[in-house]
Amino acid sequence: MNKSTNTIALAIALALTLLLAACGGERSAEAGHAHDAGDEHGQAEEARKGAHGGRVLEQSGYRVELAIAEAGMPPRYQAWLYRGDAPLAATTGSVEVRLRRLDGASERHVLTPRPDGSLIATSIVGEPHSFDVEVLATIEGKALRWSYPSYEGRTRIAEATARTSGIRVAPAAAGMIADxxxxxxxxxxVEGRQAKVAARFPGPVRALRANLGDRVRAGQPLATIESNLSLSAYTVTSPIDGVVLARNAAVGDVAAEGASLFEIADLxxxxxxxxxxxxxxxxxxxxxxxxxxxxxxxxxxxxxxxxxxxxxxxxxxxxxxxxxxxxxxxxxxxxxxxxxxxxxxxxPAALVVPLSALQTFRDWDVVFIRVGDTFEVRPLELGQRDGQRVEVLSGLKPGDQVVVEQSYLIKADIEKSGASHDH
CATH class of the missing domain: 2.40.30.170 (Efflux pump adaptor protein, beta barrel domain)
Incomplete structure (x- = not known):
């Protein structure tokens, strides 16, 4: 199946998936935090935004507004506490955010009070900001908990559809970068593997037994010439195994002594x-x-x-x-x-990926990894490269299943779903 057919097949499959999603089925892609949904009971709801642009989490008359602060600093969680609509001092509570990523890796971010009235974590939230979130808070002695998915740069494609579309993965591994x-x-x-076949005595050419391009063996008869001296015929043979590169005579020609009849080369x-x-x-x-x-x-x-x-x-x-x-x-x-x-x-490089795996996503150099039927973006820090592969300094770990063929299809599907970076 050619690339054009593959692309059409994937487009049809993804269109059907999106149609099912529109009717209440599973989404084809969950590409941004704008798709985040779910309260502690797993019921879908639209994320509500607070005064600081963060997600509002509400329970038992208390609220936590949770955001990822990025202005002037590496991304980290920041929160504000409320009783009803009334802001509370940061010292009246505590907040902890637990994340589980697509590959099963877990993270724990503990927020501490700061003078501006918010709580903020010292730990950095690495890209992509795509994970299942659990928020544990205590406000004025009241224990609270929320959980919800927060996905970006992620899509689901059934294995059969991916296979038909030519999407192929391979594990990230150590390799060599070549100069x-x-x-x-x-x-x-090759010099010394060529020979010119010449007439030993002058006389008319009576027969030729090889043509241009023929393979011949050493000792194989190539021509019969009637000697002008003895008036008897003699046979000219090939001195080597090879291919006839040139035939310089025709039947009836008079061959001069030493004249080249054939050129033979061992190729x-x-x-x-x-x-x-x-x-x-x-x-x-x-x-x-x-x-x-x-x-x-x-x-x-x-x-x-x-x-x-x-x-x-x-x-x-x-x-x-x-x-x-x-x-x-x-x-x-x-x-x-x-x-x-x-x-x-x-x-030698500790981790390399093929150049065919690389795509650009926002302002990142990325690859896409597969876990089951789910594909997700991985921003990379890249090192040296050659004509076939590039060194990965960060963003992947050995064994990650990287899309190495048709990665642009994954990118297109994620972008089609309206990727966002809304925290």
Missing amino acids: EHEVQGLLTP SRLWVDLHIFGADAQHIRPGVPVRVTRLSDGVSVDTQLERVLPNTATASQSTVARATLDNADGLWRPGSAVQARITVAQQ
């Missing part, structure tokens, strides 16, 4: 001459890994540099580095241009 150089190259026959191995420009040449050394890619179909093979030639290519003024590759199937053709990635050095 790589992208270069162009040309395939050429089971080929040279890859890679052209390196400027200062890059100073970093290239024999023995480093090389990945060579065919332009015709994108197939790649791994080999290594054997040598850096001492001379500069006259036409391009480039340094030529040479590798050898196996061509047992004959699909690599002399004279063809190739692309290559030379790995100069590799640096």
Whole structure:
């Protein structure tokens, strides 16, 4: 199934899910704190906002307004206490917020009084602000409790729909970040594996037994020539195993002594001459890994540099580095241009993800993780990168199931649901 079909399949499935949600079914995505709902009995209700823009929690004649303060500081919980509509001093009560995230991780944030009349936590609420919340408060000796979901950057997609749409996950793990150089190259026959087949004595060509492109074996008859000296026919054979690259005679031609009749080359191995420009040449050394890619179909093979030639290519003024590759199937053709990635050095990284997993979300670099049928955003701090992967400094832990293919579909579904950051 191609990408376009996959996208259509997912769009249909998600549209059906949203339709069910509109009729009272489960939501396709819970992308923002504006979707938060639920009191201590689990009954859905619209979140009420207080004077400070926080969520109002009310019970037994008391209120707690709870917000995440972010202005001029890292995000942390802040609360204000009330008896009915009357504000109370922060010292008349206590507040504790307990969070449980999608992956099961739990957090505890204890708020303490401050001079402005609010209570605030010293612990930071990490992104994303997506979790199940339990609030425990005591006001004037009265114990209170609330619980509700507060989700953002989150969506649910059934496993079958995700699989059909080509969404694939892989665990975050340690890896290597490579210092790589992208270069162009040309395939050429290996020197010493070519032969020219010549007439030993002058005379007319009576028969030719090989054509351009034929594979021949050492000792295989290629031509019959009638000698002008002895007037007897003699056979010309192939000196090596190989492929006929050129046939320079036709039946009836008069072959001169030493004239080339055929050119044969053993193409089971080929040279890859890679052209390196400027200062890059100073970093290239024999023995480093090389990945060579065919332009015709994108197939790649791994080999290594054997040598850096001492001379500069006259036409391009480039340094030529040479590798050898196996061509047992004959699909690599002399004279063809190739692309290559030379790995100069590799640096281990504790955690890496493929570049295909990265998306932008708000002003973050993110990936999406999967837990069951739920997908959720993970803002990342990134380190070094190469042409295939990037180092993750924070935001993930080893084993997290990261969306590595079709991650843009997850982003699109979350954004479609109206992602917000309303605390």
